[in-house]
Amino acid sequence: xxxxxxPITISGHELRQRARRQARRQESATAxxxxxxxxxxxxxxxxxxxxxxxxLSFQADNLxxxxxxxxxxxxxxLTKDPHFGQAVRNTLLYTVLYVPLSIVLGLxxxxxxxxxxxxxxxxxxxxxxxxxxxxxxxGTLFSFILDPQFGAANSVLxxxxxxxxxxxxxxxxxxxxxxxxxxxxxxxxxxxxxLAALQDVPQPxxxxxxxxxxxxxxxxxxxxxxxLTPVSVFLVLWQTINALQVFDLVYVTTKGGPLGATTVIxxxxxxxxxxxxxxxxxxxxxxxxxxxxFVIAAGLRVIRSRERQRLxxxxx
Amino acid sequence: MTATATTHRRxxxxxxxxxxxxxxxxxxxxxxxxxxxxxxAIPLVWLLISSVMTNAEINRFPPALWPSGIxxxxxxxxxxxxxxxxxxxxxxxxxxxxxxSNLVFGALGGYAFARMRxxxxxxxxxxxxxTMAIPFQLTMIPTFLVMKSFGLIDTLGALIVPxxxxxxAVFLLRQFFLSLPRxxxxxxxxxxxxxxxxxxxxxxxxxxxxxxxVAILTFLxxxxxxxxxxxxxxxxxxxxxxxxxxxxxxxxxxxWAAVMAGNVITVLPVLLAFVGAQKSFIRxxxxxxxxx
Numbered sequence: 305x306x307x308x309x310x311p312i313t314i315s316g317h318e319l320r321q322r323a324r325r326q327a328r329r330q331e332s333a334t335a336x337x338x339x340x341x342x343x344x345x346x347x348x349x350x351x352x353x354x355x356x357x358x359x360l361s362f363q364a365d366n367l368x369x370x371x372x373x374x375x376x377x378x379x380x381x382l383t384k385d386p387h388f389g390q391a392v393r394n395t396l397l398y399t400v401l402y403v404p405l406s407i408v409l410g411l412x413x414x415x416x417x418x419x420x421x422x423x424x425x426x427x428x429x430x431x432x433x434x435x436x437x438x439x440x441x442x443g444t445l446f447s448f449i450l451d452p453q454f455g456a457a458n459s460v461l462x463x464x465x466x467x468x469x470x471x472x473x474x475x476x477x478x479x480x481x482x483x484x485x486x487x488x489x490x491x492x493x494x495x496x497x498x499l500a501a502l503q504d505v506p507q508p509x510x511x512x513x514x515x516x517x518x519x520x521x522x523x524x525x526x527x528x529x530x531x532l533t534p535v536s537v538f539l540v541l542w543q544t545i546n547a548l549q550v551f552d553l554v555y556v557t558t559k560g561g562p563l564g565a566t567t568v569i570x571x572x573x574x575x576x577x578x579x580x581x582x583x584x585x586x587x588x589x590x591x592x593x594x595x596x597x598f599v600i601a602a603g604l605r606v607i608r609s610r611e612r613q614r615l616x617x618x619x620x
Numbered sequence: 621m622t623a624t625a626t627t628h629r630r631x632x633x634x635x636x637x638x639x640x641x642x643x644x645x646x647x648x649x650x651x652x653x654x655x656x657x658x659x660x661a662i663p664l665v666w667l668l669i670s671s672v673m674t675n676a677e678i679n680r681f682p683p684a685l686w687p688s689g690i691x692x693x694x695x696x697x698x699x700x701x702x703x704x705x706x707x708x709x710x711x712x713x714x715x716x717x718x719x720x721s722n723l724v725f726g727a728l729g730g731y732a733f734a735r736m737r738x739x740x741x742x743x744x745x746x747x748x749x750x751t752m753a754i755p756f757q758l759t760m761i762p763t764f765l766v767m768k769s770f771g772l773i774d775t776l777g778a779l780i781v782p783x784x785x786x787x788x789a790v791f792l793l794r795q796f797f798l799s800l801p802r803x804x805x806x807x808x809x810x811x812x813x814x815x816x817x818x819x820x821x822x823x824x825x826x827x828x829x830x831x832x833x834v835a836i837l838t839f840l841x842x843x844x845x846x847x848x849x850x851x852x853x854x855x856x857x858x859x860x861x862x863x864x865x866x867x868x869x870x871x872x873x874x875x876w877a878a879v880m881a882g883n884v885i886t887v888l889p890v891l892l893a894f895v896g897a898q899k900s901f902i903r904x905x906x907x908x909x910x911x912x
Contacts, residue, residue: 328737330661334815335738342729342785343744349782350751353762357693410786415655421647423654429895430657432902433664440862441887442870445667448876454678456666456685478687488660493905500906549755552846556866570757572849577761578851594758601753 338550361588366581378588388589390564391572394479398568399547401483402490407539409487410494410530416501417495428495435492443556446485447472472558475565482566486553490546494539501535502528532612543603545597569593667887669882671695678876694877703856703873704885707864711843714776714860718783718842719835726789726834727827731819733790734797735805745794750788756847764851779860780850783842789834792907796830797823833904836897843890861886 361378365371374415382388435477450457450471458468471481505528513527551570554560560567560575569573569589577586665788670678673693674691677684698704733745763782764773772778800823808818849863859867865886869879894901 331736331815332738335732335736338732338736338815339744341725342748342787342790345725346748346751346787346790347782348758349763349766350754350787351747353759353766354754356762356765357758416649416653419647419649421649423650427653427657427903430660432905433891433894434660435905436840436844436890437664437887438846438862438890439800439844440844440866441883442877444865444883445663447869447873448670448880449663449666451876456670456878459685488663496902496906498900506762548756552862555846555850556869574847574851579763583761584847590755590757590761591805593893596753597755598753605753 312441316599321517340619357587357590361591363379363584363585364582365393365587370418371584378585379592381585382588382592387564387567388572391567391569394564394566395548395568397479397488398483399544401480402486402547403540403543405483406487406490406494406543407536410491410539411490411498411536414498414502418499428499431495432490432492436488439489440556441487442485442555446488447557450481472566473562477562478558478565482550482553482557485557486547486550490543495541497535497539498532501532505531516535534607537607538604541600541607545600546602548593548597548600625775667880667883670877671874671884673877675875675877691877694875694879694881697872697875697878698868698881698885701878702864702868702882703859704861704864704868704882705859707859708883708885709723710776710859711861714779714783715842717780717840719838721784722789722834723831723837724794725785727819727824727831728786730793731797731815731823733794735802736815748790752787752791760848760851767852773852774855774858776858777843779849782848783838786790786838788908789838792834793827793830795825800826801905829903830898832900836893836901836904837908839893842888 360371362373362375363371364374364377413431417424417431449455452458452468452470452473455471457471461468470477472478509527509531510523513523518526549570550568551574554566554568554571555574558566560571570593573586573589573593575586576589577583669687671694672690672692673684674693677687733741750761767778767781770781772781772845804822805818808822813821822831832890842866844862846862846866849860850866853859853863856864856867865879866883868882872878
């Protein structure tokens with residue numbers, strides 16, 4: 305009888321702890337049932353393939369017969385392959401043209417749209433609509449408009465007294481034309497991102513600068529643009545990542561031609577893996593592209609976290 | 621977009637006209653914006669116009685720039701010579717399943733990461749974030765092999781499974797859930813509601829903006845994709861609209877009116893959705909860049 309109080313306190317304490325432990329275990333179980341579908345799909349279809357691709361890039365694989373280990377041969381062959389070299393050059397040229405143009409023109413349009421005038425909503429809609437249209441639809445539409453024989457572009461040029469152009473069929477014009485078509489759809493993205501960022505330009509700063517007698521150009525250069533810098537850096541990286549991965553539009557309009565003038569890296573990878581069935585070689589090319597993209601994405605992450613710290617510091 | 625409205629008001633206040641200058645009856649900015657907007661609009665207008673032209677009108681040189689009347693020959697040709705209705709349904713199935721499953725699995729995963737403590741949560745979150753940096757080109761060859769081993773190649777399953785849930789959906793919803801006040805959930809939690817009930821009854825109704833962003837971006841990316849259907853599908857009964865349109869153009873490239881009619885069918889759902897929910901679309905597109 306005298307021993308009765310002691311067990312009660314011990315078991316009470318233990319019970320509480322056990323209950324807490326059980327609750328935690330139960331919560332863990334519930335959480336795992338919540339995340340299992342996402343984990344299976346996301347890890348199963350990206351971590352596993354990433355490792356698989358890596359292994360594949362050291363093999364001679366045709367997707368049918370058992371593959372053979374060839375070490376670094378695929379990578380070595382890439383450095384010697386004139387088609388891959390051309391694909392890299394084309395992709396870089398496309399990126400170097402597309403990224404600055406999309407950002408400068410996007411910023412200019414956003415600045416023009418960031419005011420209270422009539423139809424501003426309509427203008428914004430017209431600039432953004434092409435962005436939601438698929439590359440396939442764009443590609444077929446512009447293949448038609450720019451068709452050397454039946455296209456509207458040449459009939460407009462004919463009207464203006466300019467001789468007909470080859471556009472996508474002319475090796476010298478195909479890539480710049482591809483950039484122009486990409487700008488038609490890609491500008492909208494830069495415009496909406498800049499328009500959103502322009503809402504955050506601190507108004508007191510502008511008022512103060514204006515009181516100090518700053519003109520419009522001065523305001524733009526010394527107040528607005530510096531505030532937009534983080535967004536601009538983000539856009540440069542984002543647009544670069546996308547430009548390096550261009551494929552759909554090329555597939556629909558030029559199939560990499562004429563004479564390989566628009567063969568970009570992803571087109572090269574697709575051709576190697578799914579047309580020539582040299583999957584190992586394609587995987588090696590994909591890894592070369594991926595490493596370039598990883599570097600850019602890492603840069604993006606660093607800039608973003610630095611930006612987050614800066615913002616947190618500012619609000620404190 | 622209240623933010624836009626306020627800036628516009630400020631901008632108007634700022635643009636005080638100076639005396640002594642000739643004033644246009646409208647803002648001079650229209651002189652820049654109107655022609656540019658026209659340049660952006662013309663290709664789409666031309667898409668609609670040429671889809672109702674006859675091939676004779678298009679094949680003339682120089683081609684006619686205006687149709688003599690509305691001619692539905694292109695649309696008839698498309699319906700007789702291709703499986704556009706079938707492809708439309710296929711695209712609808714793939715996008716529809718992807719949107720719903722991204723919402724459900726994204727919400728479940730995002731909620732677990734935002735509110736629940738469980739073994740391995742940190743490692744998993746970091747891994748998921750890391751997968752967002754993996755480009756599709758790197759995974760497409762093995763994903764093809766995985767789908768082949770499941771026997772899904774040449775079926776809609778091959779298109780659906782890889783897009784069932786994206787790390788973007790999980791992460792975006794997690795961030796949104798973290799921004800919600802905890803108190804509401806805790807009250808329901810105390811009343812003995814299960815986690816699942818709390819999520820569906822309390823959290824999700826408050827998460828409309830984030831859910832619509834996930835839905836819109838999933839719809840756009842699955843509906844508009846060409847690369848993966850091109851790899852995973854061979855048989856034309858399993859085509860999506862994008863793959864169908866690309867193939868149709870390759871085979872009938874002299875039938876431009878018909879190709880444009882097929883193009884209109886492919887583009888119209890996205891255009892209608894955009895026009896119907898423009899604010900949500902623009903918000904989603906912006907956040908895809910800034911938060912993604």
